[in-house]
Each structure stands twice: as structure tokens, then as C-alpha cells.
Amino acid sequence: MLFTSQVALGLLAGTLANAIPTPQDEATTTSLPTAASTDVAEASEQLAQLAEYAQGLVNDTLEESSSKRKRGGCTLSNLAVRREWGTLSNKQRKAYTDAVLCLQAKTAKTPSSLMPGAKSRFDDWVGTHINQTMTIHYTGTFLAWHRYFTWQYEQALRNECGYTGYQPYWDWAKTAVTGLAASPILDGSAYSMSGNGAPVANQGPIILGGNGLPEIVLPSGTGGGCVTSGPFKNMTVNLGPVALGLPGGATESNGSGLEWNPRCLKRDLTDYINKRFANATSIARNILKPKDIWDFQMTMQGYPGSGDIGVHGGGHYSMGGDPGRDLFVSPGDPFFYLHHAMIDRTWWIWQTLDVKTRTGAAGISGTGTFLDSPPSPNTTLDTMVDLGYAAGPAVRMRDLMSTTDGPMCYIYL
Numbered sequence: 037m038l039f040t041s042q043v044a045l046g047l048l049a050g051t052l053a054n055a056i057p058t059p060q061d062e063a064t065t066t067s068l069p070t071a072a073s074t075d076v077a078e079a080s081e082q083l084a085q086l087a088e089y090a091q092g093l094v095n096d097t098l099e100e101s102s103s104k105r106k107r108g109g110c111t112l113s114n115l116a117v118r119r120e121w122g123t124l125s126n127k128q129r130k131a132y133t134d135a136v137l138c139l140q141a142k143t144a145k146t147p148s149s150l151m152p153g154a155k156s157r158f159d160d161w162v163g164t165h166i167n168q169t170m171t172i173h174y175t176g177t178f179l180a181w182h183r184y185f186t187w188q189y190e191q192a193l194r195n196e197c198g199y200t201g202y203q204p205y206w207d208w209a210k211t212a213v214t215g216l217a218a219s220p221i222l223d224g225s226a227y228s229m230s231g232n233g234a235p236v237a238n239q240g241p242i243i244l245g246g247n248g249l250p251e252i253v254l255p256s257g258t259g260g261g262c263v264t265s266g267p268f269k270n271m272t273v274n275l276g277p278v279a280l281g282l283p284g285g286a287t288e289s290n291g292s293g294l295e296w297n298p299r300c301l302k303r304d305l306t307d308y309i310n311k312r313f314a315n316a317t318s319i320a321r322n323i324l325k326p327k328d329i330w331d332f333q334m335t336m337q338g339y340p341g342s343g344d345i346g347v348h349g350g351g352h353y354s355m356g357g358d359p360g361r362d363l364f365v366s367p368g369d370p371f372f373y374l375h376h377a378m379i380d381r382t383w384w385i386w387q388t389l390d391v392k393t394r395t396g397a398a399g400i401s402g403t404g405t406f407l408d409s410p411p412s413p414n415t416t417l418d419t420m421v422d423l424g425y426a427a428g429p430a431v432r433m434r435d436l437m438s439t440t441d442g443p444m445c446y447i448y449l
């Protein structure tokens with residue numbers, strides 16, 4: 037979607053002018069909420085305000101510097117806008133799922149000698165995530181790695197499958213109100229991301245933790261079986277499982293997860309988890325409370341021992357199923373990318389509240405290993421992020437700290 041810069045300026049300015057009641061507030065954070073409301077309706081309002089602030093700030097920044105970008109050349113005329121699923125037309129929704137099906141029908145780039153189970157281009161992403169799981173979660177790279185991963189996936193949909201839109205996102209706050217299965221994103225229609233799995237009776241609870249971490253017991257959901265409707269009802273999951281949490285507390289694995297293990301896509305939609313860990317209040321709190329990146333990313337993933345799984349875990353586990361409950365294989369459910377776009381959007385909003393600090397060296401905290409075990413060097417702006425056979429090139433952390441000042445150029449509405 038290429039516009040002349042004047043048209044794009046007009047379009048975006050129009051959108052933002054509608055969203056922001058008092059233009060003089062655009063450049064200041066003083067009118068923004070400072071603490072999350074425990075009332076979810078009020079918290080939703082706060083989130084809308086914060087998102088509008090972020091949009092306004094990026095708009096102003098790009099407007100000022102559109103003729104002399106330092107890096108990347110991101111301007112209002114080539115800015116991609118990622119939208120919430122519910123705001124897309126049926127045609128736009130289908131264009132997205134068609135592109136995902138296209139990626140699943142294309143041959144993998146990963147050599148089968150390295151990963152026999154990687155059958156499709158879609159699997160290249162799953163395999164990369166499996167291979168790197170222990171160095172991209174609870175690490176300094178967590179947010180940036182998943183930002184780049186999702187962005188390259190979006191690029192593949194566009195460049196390899198003719199998709200002309202951008203990566204949509206799942207607003208957890210919306211489904212926490214409507215219920216997952218009733219939302220346009222998961223209602224199982226031809227214009228959804230497919231819906232729940234077939235109901236399985238008498239499922240036990242989900243038990244997280246182990247490895248020395250305290251247990252968290254969560255209820256299972258209303259599905260549990262194979263997805264039966266929508267675009268992904270015939271989808272085959274090829275890779276994994278590696279660490280699949282099953283109702284009742286067992287964990288299932290198939291060695292490294294890299295062998296071919298064809299099976300259906302399962303989901304187990306669990307509204308309780310969505311409402312408890314990823315409602316509007318949880319999101320607003322995650323944006324407003326943490327003053328440094330360590331607190332921000334730990335709140336998001338859940339401080340071990342706190343009993344909280346954060347909005348990141350809240351999203352993954354409210355989806356449930358296989359590979360949804362598998363930390364290693366979770367990108368094998370195409371819904372993963374809508375979840376991680378929302379993770380990225382939350383980080384993006386938080387970053388705009390103090391751009392200089394939060395997109396620079398002080399915006400990184402952590403090391404190269406899961407909870408620093410085994411101990412490893414600190415992640416820095418020069419740490420490389422490499423997506424293996426999914427997509428290149430490998431880039432430095434510094435290229436991933438901003439969505440508009442570097443190789444990427446997008447915002448969220």
C-alpha cells in the first residue's frame with residue numbers, strides 16, 4: 037500500500053485528530069493515567085488513551101523528521117499500520133488467513149537433514165523457535181526477538197504469499213469481556229482464525245511450574261480436541277511436542293521436537309485465564325507500573341514464584357491445546373502471531389512513554405539464557421538476533437528497539 041506522502045499524512049492526521057480530543061496534549065504525558073484502574077471498563081479507557089498517545093507521538097516524530105531519517109527511511113508515507121482483528125473487514129481477514137495457508141503450502145527452506153519435521157515455510161518459523169527457546173524467553177532478547185520474528189513472518193506473508201495487508205493483533209482486553217469463542221477472532225467462522233477445539237470431557241487442570249519453580253494450577257478450557265471449523269480446521273501440525281502441558285499435569289514430548297509428527301491443531305479456549313491474567317486492568321498495569329525494562333518484561337512473563345503468569349502466559353494459556361501450551365512449539369498455532377503482535381504493541385506503547393531510555397541501551401535487561409541459567413553475558417545493543425532458516429538477515433538488538441527508527445516501519449492502531 038503506497039500512498040504519496042500528502043495523502044498518507046492526511047489520512048493519518050485525520051485518524052489521529054479524531055482520536056485525540058485536545059491537540060495540545062499530544063506531546064505531553066501529563067494528561068495520561070499514572071496507575072491502572074481496577075475497573076476493567078475504566079482500564080479500557082486508559083488503554084485507549086495510552087494507545088492514542090503512542091500514535092500521536094510517532095506521528096509527530098515522523099512528521100518532523102520525514103525528510104531526514106537517520107536510519108531505515110521510515111516516513112508517514114511508508115508506515116505500516118497493524119490493526120486489531122475485529123476492525124478488519126471479512127475480506128481483509130480472509131486475505132490474512134489465505135496468506136498463512138499459502139505459507140503452509142510452500143516448501144520449507146530448512147534442510148530436512150537438520151529438521152526432518154519441517155515440511156513447510158510456515159514450519160521454518162516453528163523450527164527456529166524450537167531451536168532457540170531457551171535463549172529467547174526470560175532473556176534480554178525476549179521482546180526484541182519476538183518483535184523481529186513476527187515482523188519477518190509478516191514480510192513472508194507479503195513477499196512470498198502476495199498478502200497486501202499487515203500483521204493483525206489480538207486485543208486480550210476485548211476477548212476478556214466477550215469471551216474467546218464469541219469474539220470475531222475465534223468464533224470459528226470462515227473469517228476467524230478458526231475457533232475452539234472439539235470438547236473433551238473431564239479434562240484435569242493445567243499445572244505449570246516444576247524445575248524448582250512453584251506450581252501454578254489453572255483450569256483447563258471448554259475444548260481440548262482438534263479444531264473443527266474455520267480456515268485452519270484441516271491444518272497439520274508437523275513439529276513437536278517438546279514440553280506440552282497436558283490437562284491433569286502430565287507433559288508430553290517427542291524428543292527434540294524436530295522429527296515429523298503430523299497431527300491436528302488442538303485448542304482449549306479458557307476464558308478464566310484470559311480474564312484473570314490478560315484483562316484491561318492487567319494490560320494497563322503492565323504498561324503503567326514498571327519503570328524499567330526488567331520489571332516490564334518480568335511482569336509480562338510472570339515473576340517466577342508470584343503465581344502470576346503475566347499477559348504473555350495469560351494469552352498463551354487461554355488459547356491452550358497443542359501446540360498452544362508448548363513453550364517451544366507454540367508458533368505452530370497460527371494464532372501465535374496475533375498474540376505476539378499484541379505483546380509487541382504493549383511494549384511499543386510502554387516504550388513511547390519514555391522513548392529515549394526505553395529504545396536505547398537502558399531499554400534492555402537480561403542475559404542470553406533462560407533466567408540466566410546457565411549464566412551468560414548480558415544482552416546489549418550489539419547482541420545479534422538470528423532467525424535461522426525462517427528469515428534473514430541476522431540483525432543487532434539496536435535495530436529492533438524501535439518499530440519506526442531502524443529497518444522496520446510500523447505502528448499499531
Ligand SMILES: [Cu+2]
Binds near residue numbers: 165173363
Ligand atoms: Cu516465544
